[in-house]
Amino acid sequence: MTDLSHIRNFSIIAHIDHGKSTLADRMIQLCGGLTDREMHEQVLDNMELERERGITIKAQTVRLVYTAKDGETYHLNLMDTPGHVDFSYEVSRSLAACEGALLVVDASQGVEAQTLANAYLAIDADLELVPVLNKIDLPAAEPERIRQQIEDVIGLDAADAVMMSAKTGLGVDEVLESIVTRMPPPEGEADSELQALLVDSWYDPYLGVVALVRVKHGQLKKGQKIRMMSTGIAYSVDRVGVFTPARTEIPELGPGEIGFITAQIKTVADCNVGDTITDDRKPAAEPLPGFKPSVPVVFSSLFPADTAEYEDLREALGRLHLNDASFEFEAESSAALGMGFRCGFLGLLHMEIIQQRLEREFDLEIIATAPSVVYHIALTDGEELVLHNPSDYPDVTRIESIDEPWIKASIMVPDEYLGSVLQLCTERRGEQVELTYVGGRAMAVYKLPLNEVVFDFYDRLKSISRGYASFDYELDGYREGNLVKVDILVNSEIVDALSMVVHREQAEGRGRHLCERLKDLVPRQLFKVALQAAIGGKVIARETVGAMRKDVTSKCYGGDITRKRKLLEKQKKGKKKMRQYGNVEIPQSAFIQALRMGDE
């Protein structure tokens, strides 16, 4: 058990790519956590995908053993945090386990939307913030200007900001020293009843479910009988340890310490993040404040491209869920795309990551429907319907009103692109809340309907600002909207996977656009194909795919009928992925392509 005064618990928060992971690696290296040979770049980003995309998804923790200039040895517990807006929930729970945070800002880029969002989360959590200017080795670095910007924009005293380069290692020792001297040690009573915050949990193929905990009061030991305060279920602790970053077992965790336990917990779902762990025999009277669970805000349906892989997809989703309880899934069946799953995600990036992991780690080819949000529908009979899937939309005559989720978005963008960004926000039904300028950059705060954002907003924002705009958001409640469901019909039959809920003013444009796209994607058939977009029974756009003009094997095959027949059979096999609409068959691929609307 470490003496409280010799513990520091801290996080690193930063906008994506500002150097958080690189700094963490340097600190681990300096503290001798890994030899140079063991040291491979960005040890904390351990999922293949994170490595590839250079972003941290899952918070990790590591205990650094640091000998400070005062000659004393300290345990610095570093909580790595994700940088992306979709995971701000994970940021706040990591922060709940810390007393301080390093605010890393790229000295050539300056303050960005996520710098701001994460800094506010840390300030809200009462953490001691130490500003760090990274990448001062770059010729384009302007540390003095950025220091000023931190003071102006965030309102933080940056006079003592540490100047460093995570790449060259310059100033990293000073960063470590500032953690000891500027951040407060944790507080807690070793003799009180156990109260440990369950910060995170994941599934490890060797250890089973692993829980990451921050002990506030009392002690956690091997063999101890513990109890989850939210469920009342008791477990026996079979391992206690820390990451250095290698997994190291230790006898116990005392107040102020961060580490992991295993306790034969069956699934991650049994570990409610934010829960309080106490001693089963000597329980605490009250749980810790905890934090509210994350809720999925973006929904999309996933289908296996090959219908035979449905069970594989179910299993893969189950495995991913073990590790990431923040996404939800439930079985669903679509006439157009077959059997699949309706899934809920924390945001668009989260959705994309899950899809990519399914493809990469499980070798599954996935078809995803366009993302949509959760609507609250008041029915005429007084009931309220929570709509997760446009295809469950009730009959219009039963609808009293529809509420949709809104967000408050902060967008930071260089002046020259501001005009187009404001225009984009207006097109997407945005309401301006605030517009401020900070040395060549503007910060626009807008309220926007989330459904306008899940529909290619981020891509558009990036493209009109040449990648310079940064974006962050928080949920901002529900509001009534003038919304309608647009159906796409092929030969008068609704294609369920293409139904969408949109604002009435955008309905016609979006419906027409989808019909036009489908027209190019649906192969010509023996018969004409009518494509329509409709609201209720009212057609708002239509296109026709003309009949094919020619499809015949002209060549003489001699007596080799077998081959020609097999060609036909092969075509038929390809048709397994087709769906019959009246007397025409539409390949699934046409629907899939049509769904990739944002890609143009």
Add this chain to the structure above:
Amino acid sequence: MTENDRRMNDPGGDIALYVHWPFCLSLCPYCDFNSHVRETIDQGAWRDGLLRELEHYAARVPGRRLTSIFFGGGTPSLMPPETARAVIARARELFVPDPEIEITLEANPTSVEQSALVGFAEAGVNRLSLGVQALDDAALSALGRTHAVSEARAAIAAAADIFERFSFDLIYARPGQTPDAWMRELDGALALTRGHLSVYQLTIEAGTPFFLAQARGDLQLPDEADGATMFEQTQDALAAAGLPAYEISNHAVPGQESRHNLTYWHYRDYLGVGPGAHGRITLDGEIRATRQHRAPEVWLKRALEHGHATQDDAVLPYETLTAELIMMGLRLTEGIDAGEFTRRIGKRPGDVFAPSTIEALVDAGYLDWRDDGFAATPAGRQRLNAVVDALLNS
């Protein structure tokens, strides 16, 4: 199935014989037939191999009436006329030759082969099918052909002299060809015909050099609309000239149709002898599909050692039979006879296909549905793959 039914299923005692000669002087870049180039060929061994395999199959279907022989390829006009003579003579002994027996030889219009034409006629060949392909020198060389238009004309003249019946093949919808240019070329070809002409739209076959060129974007083929226009204009022009289509790609003065090819389209029995040859034979009321080994050397070795180089020989299941029957039958302008269909399949056409599909096809003008049979209309024949597909999946 009773003995009586079995006999009912038998298409009759007629049989046709296909003989495959797998060698060519050079390979054409669009071709995916079983064709090979060899420096030397042991002609004696090949003749023996063909005869052995012919005897093997004849023993399985004894006593049938032989209505046609077709030497196809490859380039069978490159085989010694002596080989053709031996095969024809043996076939005449093994079967009961129909007095009207049609014996066709495929020939390439190069001078090498023209000199042998008289020999083939003396061997018993009574119909010649010439691979002219184009009446334009640039087009011929683009198709990788080694003959010139002048040689093609000379070969046609020789064929007209030596054989009572002859036909030639043309390929259209070639890279860069316009509908107008094709109509002019077809016009020129008409003057050279005598009773029969085959016109094939260029098909890009997987794995051929043309396939690769197309994949690379180096082959500018006419689009679907131009292809359709060329097909329609060809039908009209040849019908007006007295050579109506009796099959998708084959045109004849009535009575001059290829008897041998009609056997395929009527889905009646034929034997396939030689490398890669296919056969359909009715035995004990069941239809068997046969296929010989494709590789020339393997085929020869097996034919000489075992008397045949059969690679597949299996009874066709009912669904396959139906599929093949309509696939072939609907290629014909006359279509499929209801009585024949019922006799072969065991059910009436109306009981095999879904009424809704038939109705949709008839309404769209693709199918002609009568009490005594059914046929694809000209519009339907132009989209036959899709029509067959619709029927089979109904």
